[in-house]
Amino acid sequence: MGLRERKKTATRRALQEAALELFLERGLEHVTVEEIAAEADVSSRTFFNYFASKEDAVLGDLPARPDEPVRQEFASGGPSGDFVEDLITMLTSFLVNTEDLVSHRRRMRMRKQLMEREPQLARGFFGRFHTVELEVAAVIAERWGDPPGENRPFVVAAAAMAVMRQTMKRLHFEEGEQIADVRAKLREAFQNLGEAFGPVR
The missing domain is CATH 1.10.10.60 (Homeodomain-like)
Incomplete structure (x- = not known):
């Protein structure tokens, strides 16, 4: 930047x-x-x-969304070629250093307090969250080559955004905590989903 x-x-x-x-x-x-x-x-x-x-x-940048170069890299099969790793990279691309992580957490805590006091803001929040989810679904569909209207990208995007939201809640933002810690927690959460919803053996 x-x-x-x-x-x-x-x-x-x-x-x-x-x-x-x-x-x-x-x-x-x-x-x-x-x-x-x-x-x-x-x-x-x-x-x-x-x-x-x-x-x-x-509410303007809530939730944060990946920028166009990051989305295009993901859609084209990058940066690593592994779907889950690349999805994690895309979802966390707005966190570029630990300072961003700490300030993001602080703003999220303040927004939560404010929305509890000013419930009329919740509609705007959920509207923006839905927009980002649709954008994630679209870029997943582009990467997979799924036709318009295919359900699979929407299901995966909804799960991914839920995982991201829950993971951000779990962070402690202690001194020394790094972006790698966020990605590790996301990786663990996606593994939890796979274990819960994987094929029955």
Whole structure:
């Protein structure tokens, strides 16, 4: 990731964290876009370069989705050629270092608290989650060469997203915990699924 992209990512995260902190402190209805921008030390105009509304600042990248190059690499059979390993790589591609892992966990914890207080946000969350699940199903179908409407990619994508969600809940984010630990837990969870739903011997 180049310097410009890192700066954009940092600004986006600063706006998200400012919104979360202010919403938890005052409530969704009592915070303005201008206050969020000021807390993140940017202009209101900059805010709207990243988010369409204050609600979007909380839910805009939730859940995280793989970017286009990562999806295309997976669809073409990479990076390793092993389906489960490549799926894990794609699902965790947004976590590039341990700092991202820790900050992601912090934001998820804050979002959970906020959605418990502001249940109207749940609809937006589940809508975004469903969109990402459909994107994962589409790229799985492309990799397998399945025809449109085939059920198999949708079932696998739904299971994969459930595994990802449950795995992120299990992480402790202790000092020294690495991205490799996330991938190991995902690998274990997929193995659990295989053992539970594999062919009866």
